[in-house]
Amino acid sequence: MDESDLPTWPPGTDLETVGTGVPRREAPAKVTGGAVYSSDLRLPGQLYAAIARSPHPHARVRSIDTERARRQPGVVSVIAGEEGGEGVTWYEESVPLFGPVARFAGDEVAAVAATSLEAARDAVRALNVDYEVLAHVVGIDEAQRPEAPSIHGTPGNRTTDPKVEERGDVAAALAAAPIRIEHTYRTPTAVHNALETHGAVAWWQPDRLTIWASTQGVTQVAQMTAEALGLDQSQVRVITEHVGGGFGAKQVPWKDVAIAALLSRRTGRPVQCAYDRHGENVAAGKRGATRQRVRIGADTDGRLLAIDAELVGDSGAYQTAGEAAALWGPYQGLYRCDNVRTSVTYVYTNTGPAVAFRAPGYVEAAFALESAMDELAHRLGVDPIELRRRNHTGVDQQQAKPWSSPDSLPLIYDRISALAGWDARPRNAPPAPGGDGGVRRGWGFAASDWLAGKANPPGYASVELRTDGSAEVVTTVQDIGTGTRTVLAQVAAEELQLPVEEVRVTLGDTAAGPPSPTSSGSATTPTMAPAVRAAAADARHQLVAAAARQLDCAPGDVTLDHGKLVAANSGSRTVAEVLEGLSPAAVHGWGELVAVDDSVSVRTFGAAVAEVSVDTGTGEVRVTRMVSVPDCGRVLNPTLVASQIIGGVTQGIGFALTESQLVDAELGLPVNDSLEEYLVPTVLDICPIEAVPLDRPDTGANQLGVKGIGEPPMIPVAPAIANAVFDAIGIRFHELPLTRRRVLDALAEAASPDESEPA
Numbered sequence: 001m002d003e004s005d006l007p008t009w010p011p012g013t014d015l016e017t018v019g020t021g022v023p024r025r026e027a028p029a030k031v032t033g034g035a036v037y038s039s040d041l042r043l044p045g046q047l048y049a050a051i052a053r054s055p056h057p058h059a060r061v062r063s064i065d066t067e068r069a070r071r072q073p074g075v076v077s078v079i080a081g082e083e084g085g086e087g088v089t090w091y092e093e094s095v096p097l098f099g100p101v102a103r104f105a106g107d108e109v110a111a112v113a114a115t116s117l118e119a120a121r122d123a124v125r126a127l128n129v130d131y132e133v134l135a136h137v138v139g140i141d142e143a144q145r146p147e148a149p150s151i152h153g154t155p156g157n158r159t160t161d162p163k164v165e166e167r168g169d170v171a172a173a174l175a176a177a178p179i180r181i182e183h184t185y186r187t188p189t190a191v192h193n194a195l196e197t198h199g200a201v202a203w204w205q206p207d208r209l210t211i212w213a214s215t216q217g218v219t220q221v222a223q224m225t226a227e228a229l230g231l232d233q234s235q236v237r238v239i240t241e242h243v244g245g246g247f248g249a250k251q252v253p254w255k256d257v258a259i260a261a262l263l264s265r266r267t268g269r270p271v272q273c274a275y276d277r278h279g280e281n282v283a284a285g286k287r288g289a290t291r292q293r294v295r296i297g298a299d300t301d302g303r304l305l306a307i308d309a310e311l312v313g314d315s316g317a318y319q320t321a322g323e324a325a326a327l328w329g330p331y332q333g334l335y336r337c338d339n340v341r342t343s344v345t346y347v348y349t350n351t352g353p354a355v356a357f358r359a360p361g362y363v364e365a366a367f368a369l370e371s372a373m374d375e376l377a378h379r380l381g382v383d384p385i386e387l388r389r390r391n392h393t394g395v396d397q398q399q400a401k402p403w404s405s406p407d408s409l410p411l412i413y414d415r416i417s418a419l420a421g422w423d424a425r426p427r428n429a430p431p432a433p434g435g436d437g438g439v440r441r442g443w444g445f446a447a448s449d450w451l452a453g454k455a456n457p458p459g460y461a462s463v464e465l466r467t468d469g470s471a472e473v474v475t476t477v478q479d480i481g482t483g484t485r486t487v488l489a490q491v492a493a494e495e496l497q498l499p500v501e502e503v504r505v506t507l508g509d510t511a512a513g514p515p516s517p518t519s520s521g522s523a524t525t526p527t528m529a530p531a532v533r534a535a536a537a538d539a540r541h542q543l544v545a546a547a548a549r550q551l552d553c554a555p556g557d558v559t560l561d562h563g564k565l566v567a568a569n570s571g572s573r574t575v576a577e578v579l580e581g582l583s584p585a586a587v588h589g590w591g592e593l594v595a596v597d598d599s600v601s602v603r604t605f606g607a608a609v610a611e612v613s614v615d616t617g618t619g620e621v622r623v624t625r626m627v628s629v630p631d632c633g634r635v636l637n638p639t640l641v642a643s644q645i646i647g648g649v650t651q652g653i654g655f656a657l658t659e660s661q662l663v664d665a666e667l668g669l670p671v672n673d674s675l676e677e678y679l680v681p682t683v684l685d686i687c688p689i690e691a692v693p694l695d696r697p698d699t700g701a702n703q704l705g706v707k708g709i710g711e712p713p714m715i716p717v718a719p720a721i722a723n724a725v726f727d728a729i730g731i732r733f734h735e736l737p738l739t740r741r742r743v744l745d746a747l748a749e750a751a752s753p754d755e756s757e758p759a
Contacts, residue, residue: 001538003530003593008699009634018494021639025485025505026242035242038214039274041201047076049263049273050120051255052110052127053283054102057350057668058136058149061100061109065128069112072126074119077266079259080110080127088228088258091318091353093152097258102131103151103317104351105669106282108255113263113271136350136668140291140314143347151317151348159315159346165328167397168339173306177297181375185294185368186735187718188660189314190287191280192357193680196244198284199274200253202260209261210237216250216480217518222510224253224321229261240508243480247651248356249285250480251322251520281673285355286661288314288346290327292368302380302387304337311365315346316353323520325354326361326451330369333603334449336393350668356520358651359450359711363718367736370446370719375732384445384723385413385422396601404600404700408631409447412607412694416445416629419692420609438617441624442728444610448715452521453604453632453708454701458594459527460514463492463535465543465587469563469576470502473535477516477528478508482710483640484524488532490636491704495536497562498575522604522708527593529636530702534591542587547578593702600700606630606712608649610720611687614728616747619740621725623653626717627690633707634697645691645713652717654681657737 009015029035054061064080079085085097095101098109110127114120135149142148143157151157174180200213209231215221218238226233243250260273275284290313297306311327328342357363377387394406417423425443461475473492479485485505493500506512517527540560547565548555550573557567566572579587596602611625628645635641658679662671672678691713697705722733731746 001534001589001591003534003591003703006534006537006703008703009697009705011697015494017490017500018636020637022486022490022500022637024483024640025489026479037196037242037244038199038201038212039196041212041272043201043203043270045269047113047115047263047267047269047271048117048120049111049113049259049271050117050124051108051259051279052124052129053279054105054107054109054131056102056131056133057105057138058134059102059131060134061102062130062132064110066110068128069123069126072119072123074115075112075123076115077113077263078110078123079262079266084110086262088262090255091320093318095318097255104282106279106352107317108283111259111263113267138349138351138663138665138668140289140312140347140349143349151350154348157348159319159348162343162345163328164343165332166341170306170308170339170341173339174295174297174308177305178300179298179376179379180295181372182295183372183734185292185371187290187364187367188736189289190357190655190659191661191678192247192249192285193280193675193678194245194247194249197275197277197280198250198254198256199272200257200260201270201272202257202264203270204261204264208235208237210239211257211261212239213253213257214243214250215240215253216243216246216478216520218476218478218508218510219515220251220518221253221257225257225261228258238510240478243478246480246519247358248323248360248520251356251518252320254284277675278673281678282352282670285320286316286352287357287360288316288325288354290364292365294368294372296372296376298376300380302376302382302390304335304391306339307331307337309342311342311344313344313346314349314351314354316349316351318353320353320355323356323360327365329362329451330365330449332398333396334369334447335391351663358648359715362448362450362715363655366446366448366715367718367722370716371722371732371734374444374723374726385417388447389413399601401599401601404602405631405696405698408694408696409605411696412605412629412631415692415694416607416609416627419629419690420627422609439613439615440728441611441613442724442726444612444720444722444724444727446608446716446719446723448606448712450522450604450712450715452523453526453712454523454602455527455530455593455596456517456521456523457527457596458592459517459531460592461528461531461535462513463532463539463589465539465575465579467576467579469574469579470504471496471498471539472504472506473532474506474512475516475528475532476507476510476513477524478519480519482524482644483637484528486640487525487636488528491529491532492536495533496540497560522710522712524708525636526702526706526708529706530704531591531593533704535589536591537589538591539587539589542589543575543578546582546587547573550578550581596702597700602701602707604631604707604712606716608716608720610724612721612724612728614725614743616729619743619747621657621738621743623687623721625687628713629692629694630709630712631694631696631707632709632712633701634705635693635695636706641693641709642691644709645693646689648711648713649689649717650681650686652714653686653721655736656718656721660737
């Protein structure tokens with residue numbers, strides 16, 4: 001059944017299971033240690049792989065002597081060089097798996113399989129690799145210089161020509177604007193650092209390759225692995241039972257999958273290849289650094305007349321598949337403006353490859369745009385939220401379509417203003433130049449939109465009713481820790497009028513059914529929940545028809561009422577009684593989401609308010625309170641939605657204050673490639689987070705009115721914090737993160753008589 005055949009659950013519908021905080025299905029297994037991740041898997045005869053990585057940011061591999069490594073105790077196989085990679089190519093540039101040139105410190109050059117991980121690592125250390133060290137470049141500014149080393153032979157180390165989008169006459173509008181703001185903003189390289197590193201176990205049997213992977217897309221891993229290894233996709237089975245975080249980096253397969261598969265084919269045994277924390281930090285994806293030169297023009301009422309953004313992003317040494325870092329998005333769509341131009345250039349550097357990271361591009365661009373909007377508000381003496389209201393648009397200006405929920409953002413402004421107590425916030429006296437050694441407090445606001453959160457068809461699901469009256473939902477989509485198992489069970493239970501405990505969900509296995517979408521773009525729930533509802537409705541219709549035959553009445557006379565099928569003049573039967581009279585699996589519903597409404601543009605909006613304290617003596621910025629109000633359409637499970645909001649806000653705090661991959665420019669080496677030095681926020685760094693979703697069904701998105709929540713909460717956090725810091729100390733920061741050193745330097749500069757540019 002197609003989900004579009006079903007009536008919408010309109011706002012105010014009396015639902016029993018959907019909309020309640022049903023506990024996570026997998027929670028008991030996770031807290032008791034029973035959940036099995038790819039790194040936990042132990043198969044008969046299993047071997048363990050370790051990877052040899054280039055210690056140089058740019059080097060030609062002259063030769064690799066593997067003999068000493070092969071003689072190490074426990075070593076079963078060594079693969080190295082182009083021969084060892086068996087012709088497998090990787091990345092969008094189609095370079096060999098173990099290429100003749102290493103283009104970043106950490107690039108893979110060989111791998112070893114041994115009977116223990118310790119033995120494999122010992123063998124890697126025994127490899128003798130002869131490198132010819134080449135010139136390198138690690139920063140986006142340096143990479144664009146004419147004299148910079150060429151990484152892939154492209155002008156200015158560009159990955160492609162600049163992507164330019166323009167409407168109106170930006171130059172004329174800027175020239176005529178009475179108010180103009182112009183700054184260059186910078187955001188850092190950030191590393192995903194999920195709790196579970198990338199890893200896979202591969203077992204190559206005569207006619208099938210089975211892979212247990214930590215991935216956001218079992219179907220995509222199967223497709224890309226089959227293509228890389230010259231197999232038919234039907235020969236590759238991918239299983240993902242649990243994932244310890246992905247955040248975008250696990251949308252696509254990395255070399256751990258191919259290395260495990262090749263070693264398994266050579267040895268005839270299952271092989272586990274899991275990145276250590278160093279490998280995770282240098283070779284498993286990142287949010288690339290950006291430089292954003294932004295000019296905005298406005299009239300004296302604060303209405304935007306022009307936006308011009310020259311944007312440069314760090315692609316790393318290679319391009320990967322997955323979501324693009326859509327740096328242009330907020331500039332083109334968040335506010336009403338007739339004259340907008342964005343130019344986006346991605347450049348190669350001799351650093352690890354960039355990949356999608358929770359709202360890629362939007363997180364970076366929001367810092368710049370929302371900082372500029374806050375500056376405009378203060379320059380005009382207009383309340384920052386009021387300024388956003390004046391520039392609200394209800395249409396997608398690029399596609400000339402209405403938003404599917406055009407009034408969501410104004411409602412968010414009202415909601416967050418009331419929840420945060422925005423209008424009653426304390427006003428600071430002007431700060432003393434350079435600080436007074438005391439603690440000052442400030443408030444900041446930022447708005448956001450996100451291009452995704454909508455359905456990503458096709459999505460398929462089946463629902464089978466069992467003779468005991470229970471139901472099983474089957475789909476190949478994976479649960480990456482967001483609670484997909486739970487919400488799909490809730491949707492099926494609602495449609496079938498079953499207790500949610502009576503609904504089992506089978507997922508994360510390409511052998512279970514048709515292909516499923518990758519969990520990306522906050523699209524899993526809006527894609528799969530409507531498909532599951534359609535499958536459950538199909539099963540319910542079959543059940544009612546069977547009951548009508550048994551009760552000798554018309555199907556229209558039968559109603560399903562909490563486990564009973566009731567006919568007014570023919571009695572009733574329980575679901576189990578009806579099913580007992582049928583052959584096994586006779587009630588098997590099918591559902592799909594194959595298309596979306598293209599007459600509207602689906603967006604997820606949001607806003608954040610930050611309260612901060614700034615110690616002007618030490619430079620420490622602490623976030624003391626965050627209020628987040630995102631729009632995710634209908635809330636299926638408020639507990640899970642709150643968890644996603646809290647997680648997104650937490651990552652946003654890290655992006656604003658502590659997270660940055662530091663690379664020694666002279667050596668080309670990351671200097672904080674572990675969780676000791678790469679500072680993700682801990683529980684001591686996090687403040688109270690008030691997570692209050694709008695909870696307003698968006699029936700333009702799909703029949704359920706549900707949109708994704710994974711990415712939107714992170715987007716406005718960093719600019720809200722930066723704007724709060726300005727409110728506290730009167731200094732604008734144009735670069736993240738807001739470290740103590742950066743704050744102290746800015747305070748000292750503000751106190752000096754030759755004050756020039758803000759930080």
